[in-house]
Each structure stands twice: as C-alpha cells, then as structure tokens.
Amino acid sequence: MSASTTPTIGPAAAAAATGADLDARPFAGASRAGRWRRTGERYLLWLFLGLGSVIMVGPFYWTLVTSFKERRELLAYPPTWWPEVFTGVHWRALNDLTVGSFPLFFRNSLFLTFTITAITLLTSSMAGYVFAKIEFRGRDRLFWVVLAMMMIPFTVTLIPSYALMADLGWINSYWALIVPIAVNPFGIFLMRQFMFSIPNDLIDASRVDGASEFHIFFKIVLPLSQAALGALAILTFMYQWDNFLWPLIILNDPEKYTLPLGLAQFRGRLGTDVGPTAAGAMISVIPVLVIYAFAQRKFIEGIAMTGLKG
Amino acid sequence: MTPAHAGQLPIGKPGKRGGRDASQRLFLWATLLPMAVVFVVFWIYPLASGLWGSFTDWQAFQTEQEFVGLRHYRNLFRDDVFLESVANTFQYALMYLPLSIVVSLGLALAIEASGRLRSVFRTIYFAPVVTSVIATALVWKWLYQPTLGLFNQLLNIVGLPSQGFLQDPGQALPSIVLYSLWKNLGFTMVLFIAGLNGIDRTMYEAATVDGANSWRVFWGITLPLLRPTMVFVVVTGIIETLQVFGPVFIMSSVGANSPPGGPSNSTMVVAVYQWTVAFGQLNLGYGMAMGIVLFGIVLVVTLAQSRFLRNSMES
Numbered sequence: 001m002s003a004s005t006t007p008t009i010g011p012a013a014a015a016a017a018t019g020a021d022l023d024a025r026p027f028a029g030a031s032r033a034g035r036w037r038r039t040g041e042r043y044l045l046w047l048f049l050g051l052g053s054v055i056m057v058g059p060f061y062w063t064l065v066t067s068f069k070e071r072r073e074l075l076a077y078p079p080t081w082w083p084e085v086f087t088g089v090h091w092r093a094l095n096d097l098t099v100g101s102f103p104l105f106f107r108n109s110l111f112l113t114f115t116i117t118a119i120t121l122l123t124s125s126m127a128g129y130v131f132a133k134i135e136f137r138g139r140d141r142l143f144w145v146v147l148a149m150m151m152i153p154f155t156v157t158l159i160p161s162y163a164l165m166a167d168l169g170w171i172n173s174y175w176a177l178i179v180p181i182a183v184n185p186f187g188i189f190l191m192r193q194f195m196f197s198i199p200n201d202l203i204d205a206s207r208v209d210g211a212s213e214f215h216i217f218f219k220i221v222l223p224l225s226q227a228a229l230g231a232l233a234i235l236t237f238m239y240q241w242d243n244f245l246w247p248l249i250i251l252n253d254p255e256k257y258t259l260p261l262g263l264a265q266f267r268g269r270l271g272t273d274v275g276p277t278a279a280g281a282m283i284s285v286i287p288v289l290v291i292y293a294f295a296q297r298k299f300i301e302g303i304a305m306t307g308l309k310g
Numbered sequence: 311m312t313p314a315h316a317g318q319l320p321i322g323k324p325g326k327r328g329g330r331d332a333s334q335r336l337f338l339w340a341t342l343l344p345m346a347v348v349f350v351v352f353w354i355y356p357l358a359s360g361l362w363g364s365f366t367d368w369q370a371f372q373t374e375q376e377f378v379g380l381r382h383y384r385n386l387f388r389d390d391v392f393l394e395s396v397a398n399t400f401q402y403a404l405m406y407l408p409l410s411i412v413v414s415l416g417l418a419l420a421i422e423a424s425g426r427l428r429s430v431f432r433t434i435y436f437a438p439v440v441t442s443v444i445a446t447a448l449v450w451k452w453l454y455q456p457t458l459g460l461f462n463q464l465l466n467i468v469g470l471p472s473q474g475f476l477q478d479p480g481q482a483l484p485s486i487v488l489y490s491l492w493k494n495l496g497f498t499m500v501l502f503i504a505g506l507n508g509i510d511r512t513m514y515e516a517a518t519v520d521g522a523n524s525w526r527v528f529w530g531i532t533l534p535l536l537r538p539t540m541v542f543v544v545v546t547g548i549i550e551t552l553q554v555f556g557p558v559f560i561m562s563s564v565g566a567n568s569p570p571g572g573p574s575n576s577t578m579v580v581a582v583y584q585w586t587v588a589f590g591q592l593n594l595g596y597g598m599a600m601g602i603v604l605f606g607i608v609l610v611v612t613l614a615q616s617r618f619l620r621n622s623m624e625s
Contacts, residue, residue, distance in 0.1 A: 155601035158357040180352035212333035260444040279444035304504035
C-alpha cells in the first residue's frame with residue numbers, strides 16, 4: 001500500500017541521507033558593482049517577498065480571526081479585519097457536532113500519528129541497520145526488493161487492499177491503518193544510507209567485547225542516528241497527521257474518525273457552518289504550526305534531504 | 311538491476327558467517343520476518359489481486375467473482391466520464407507543473423538573495439507545506455465562496471465583479487490549481503534552494519570575471535547545474551498531480567451531499583472518479599481497471615518526460 005508511504009517520495013528519490021545544509025553559504029549570483037544599487041535592490045526584493053508573505057500567511061490569519069467572530073459579523077460586508085466582539089461559540093460548537101466531536105478526533109489523530117511514527121522509526125532503523133551493517137547472504141538483492149516496494153502504485157493497490165481489509169474484518173479498525181504501514185521502504189532506505197556513515201570499528205569492537213546485537217543497536221547505533229531519526233519522524237508525523245484517503249475508506253464510525261475525516265464533513269456545509277469550520281481547521285493546523293515554529297530548520301532540512309541527488 | 315552502492319559498501323568483518331552470534335541471528339529474524347510478512351501480505355498480494363481483479367466483475371461484499379476478460383478496459387474507453395476525467399487530470403497537471411516550477415524557482419532565487427531576512431522568508435513560504443491539506447483546502451473553498459468569500463469581497467472592494475470560482479465549470483479546476491500552488495510552493499522552493507546551494511561557487515566567480523551579466527549566468531550556469539533538482543521536481547510533480555485526490559475531493563463538492571467532481575464534472579479527475587466508482591457504486595473490478603490504466607498513464611508520462619528532459623538539457 002504505497003498510498004500510505006510519504007507522498008512526495010517516489011522511486012526517483014535516490015536520496016542520500018547526508019543532510020541538507022541549507023545555510024552553508026548564501027547563494028551568490030553574479031556580484032554587481034555599486035553598494036548603493038545593491039541595497040536599493042535588496043529593499044525592493046524585501047518589499048516583493050513581504051507582499052508574497054501576506055498571501056502565504058493571509059489564509060491562516062483570516063481563518064483564526066473568523067473563528068472568533070459572532071455569527072452576525074461573519075455576514076458583514078465589507079468584511080471586518082478584526083473581530084468587533086470576540087466569541088468562543090464556534091470553538092465550543094466543536095465539542096458537540098452532529099457527527100462526532102473534535103476533542104475525540106484530535107485524540108484519535110494524536111494516538112494514530114504517534115503510534116505509526118514510533119513503529120516506523122523502530123522498524124526502519126532496525127532494517128536500515130541490518131542492511132547497512134550486518135552481513136548475510138542475499139542482502140543486497142533483498143534490499144532491492146525493498147526499494148521496488150516504493151514503486152508499487154497505490155492507484156492499483158487501493159481497492160484490493162480495501163477488499164483484503166474486509167476479508168480480515170479490519171474495516172473500521174485501527175489495525176487497518178497501522179499494520180500495513182508498520183514497515184516503510186522509504187524509511188528503511190533513509191536509515192540505511194545514514195547508518196553507512198557510522199564507523200564499523202565502533203560496532204566491531206563492541207561485538208568483540210561480547211555485546212549482544214540488541215545492545216549494539218540500541219546503545220550505540222541508535223544514539224548516533226538521531227539526525228536521520230529526527231528527519232524521518234517529522235516526515236512520517238506530517239504525513240500521518242494529514243492522511244486522508246485510506247482512513248476515509250476504512251473508517252465509518254465517527255467515534256474513530258481522525259481530524260481530517262472530522263473536518264471533511266464540513267465540505268458541503270460551508271454556507272451555514274463557517275465559524276465551526278474555521279475553528280476546526282485551526283485545531284488541525286495550530287499544533288503543527290507551533291512545532292514548526294520551534295523546529296522549522298529540522299522540517300526544511302528533512303524535506304530537502306528527500307530531494308538531494310534525486 | 312545492479313546495486314548502485316555495491317561499490318561503496320563498507321565491508322564488515324568477512325567470513326564471520328560460521329561464527330554468527332546468536333543475538334545477531336535473533337536480530338536478523340526479528341527484523342526481516344515481520345518486514346517480509348507485511349510486504350507480502352499487505353503490499354504484494356493486493357498488487358496481484360488488483361491486477362487479477364481488473365479482469366473480473368468484482369463487486370463489494372460478494373465472494374464469487376466472474377472472469378470478464380478485457381470488458382472493463384473496453385468499457386473505460388467508451389465511458390465519457392472517464393475520458394473527461396483523464397482530460398481534466400492532464401489539464402490540472404499542465405496548469406500546475408509549469409506554474410509551480412517557475413514560481414518556486416523564482417522564489418528560491420529571490421529568497422537566497424534576500425540577505426539577512428533569508429531564513430525568515432523561507433520559514434514563511436514553507437509554512438503551508440506543514441499544514442493539513444484537508445484543513446487548508448476547506449479554508450480556500452470558503453475563501454472562494456461566491457458571496458461571502460473573501461476573494462469576491464476583495465474584488466468588489468476594488469470595483470471588480472464577483473467571480474464564480476469553484477461554482478463556475480470554467481474556473482473550478484484553475485481555482486484548485488491556485489490553491490495547490492499556494493500549498494506546495496514552499497516544498498518545491500526548498501528543493502531548489504538545496505540545489506542552488508549545491509552549485510560550486512567558483513563557477514560564478516569565473517563567470518563574473520568573464521563579465522557575464524546575471525541573466526546570462528542564470529541561463530548558462532544556474533539552470534543547467536540545477537538539472538538533477540529539476541528532474542526530481544518534475545518527476546515527483548507528475549506522479550503527484552496525475553493522482554491528485556484530497557484537494558479536489560474537498561473543494562469540488564458543492565452541496566451538503568453532492569458527489570465530488572463537480573460542477574458538471576469539470577473537476578472530475580481520475581482518482582476521484584475511481585473513488586466514486588469503487589466506493590460509491592461498489593464496482594470494485596471496474597475501479598481496479600481504472601487504477602491500472604491511471605498507473606500506466608503515470609508510468610508512460612514519467613518515462614517520456616524524463617527522457618525528454620535529459621535529452622533537451624544535455625544538448
């Protein structure tokens with residue numbers, strides 16, 4: 001089910017987990033004479049990029065502001081840029097919807113995303129270690145089979161996977177959302193590339209000392225792999241938090257809905273439910289934006305990592 | 311297939327096979343066995359049954375399937391909605407991809423040249439990438455609303471007439487393209503920034519000494535050296551756009567219970583039509599055939615364009 005692997009990472013992502021250093025040096029185009037001219041140009045550039053930033057951030061601002069406006073003010077023309085009266089009514093409405101409730105969706109999303117991310121990190125790093133550092137017959141051939149998994153198209157497997165889940169009795173069950181993606185070929189690939197950089201001497205010395213393979217893996221290899229684990233965690237978390245198509249097909253009990261599914265019920269009711277829609281959208285956007293604000297460098301480097309040497 | 315890394319494999323202690331430690335054997339089994347089970351049961355088996363199922367009259371909640379040969383494939387080419395969905399999908403990709411590449415490359419260059427504010431701008435333009443597709447698509451759907459939507463209110467304020475946007479069959483698909491551009495711009499931009507930083511700086515210095523202006527430096531040095539990034543962006547872009555589902559599913563349903571793909575099928579893309587056929591009409595076999603045709607299209611286009619891109623940039 002490649003539907004469930006990180007979306008933007010296709011077979012072409014022959015990425016090397018060497019880390020993308022985006023700040024290494026400023027990109028230098030042709031340098032020009034005349035400092036005054038350069039400063040003038042720079043201010044113009046800032047103005048242009050600043051206007052663009054308004055477009056990028058605008059929708060978030062507008063949604064946040066709207067979620068606090070009174071019903072009457074939502075219909076106002078011209079629109080108000082700041083709520084005249086603040087109200088929490090739309091946010092409270094999310095507790096008790098016709099279908100499910102947002103605190104529940106939020107908990108479900110949190111549980112699923114954390115579980116899947118944790119499993120992905122464990123299986124990917126174990127397999128990455130095996131493929132990078134343990135010798136066994138047929139290893140490289142097996143690794144190519146793993147890579148081939150990334151090329152299985154989800155448009156082909158989506159429907160038969162659904163049929164398989166029906167046979168297993170996993171329709172409407174979280175098992176269907178967790179087990180098929182417990183192993184992630186891209187994650188294995190990323191971790192293997194990274195673990196090549198760990199010196200063999202370190203591992204061999206421990207083996208000679210009689211340390212068990214599990215001890216070596218958990219006490220030596222994993223601590224040294226934090227950079228790659230961080231990138232993989234961010235990518236997996238981002239993707240799972242937003243995963244839509246597969247849960248949409250599998251889950252039909254609103255008690256089990258994730259945030260994207262809970263939100264999607266508003267798609268036909270925007271005319272009447274603008275306030276709750278705005279509040280609901282903010283609930284699914286704010287946590288990620290807050291984490292992003294603190295770790296933006298990690299996010300961007302994680303993404304850049306996937307594209308390197310593509 | 312030859313392993314590309316075979317030459318670089320760091321060789322561990324050779325010849326230890328006989329004396330393999332018991333814990334190492336356990337570790338191997340604990341890793342490889344679950345991996346094999348998951349791949350075979352949940353990845354390879356569905357692939358095989360999907361290929362097989364496209365030749366049967368598979369209906370949901372039905373155990374017996376009758377073999378119907380190529381009937382679904384023949385029907386696909388007579389199905390007007392399917393043909394329209396293929397056309398719409400290509401239209402979506404052809405609008406989105408060039409726009410996305412030009413705008414994000416321009417942004418990458420601008421942001422890299424913006425000095426002190428570089429990381430501030432990068433953070434801002436990347437922000438939509440980390441947020442939820444469903445949430446932001448809903449927000450944009452509401453911004454596009456005919457009367458209360460912000461876009462039409464802004465148009466009216468500056469004295470322009472209201473637009474139909476998502477409700478207008480002619481504007482619906484471009485409106486979704488615009489949303490996707492906003493959502494994914496930062497992603498492509500970051501790939502280009504990484505590509506730009508990988509370019510050897512001495513190349514620019516040499517060109518400046520030769521007196522080349524920045525326009526010629528861009529076409530002569532920057533763009534050709536960005537080729538690997540460009541190939542990656544185009545290939546992943548094609549794979550993504552030809553299979554687009556989420557934004558269309560959210561933004562294209564007009565009423566409370568109206569099916570996605572409207573108005574009047576103007577935004578019906580293949581993935582959405584497949585969903586409608588398989589999970590709306592429960593016609594699984596037909597949906598599987600559609601999935602295979604879509605995959606064939608993606609494969610052919612990807613191969614064709616990567617060959618084209620390689621040739622045109624090498625010459």
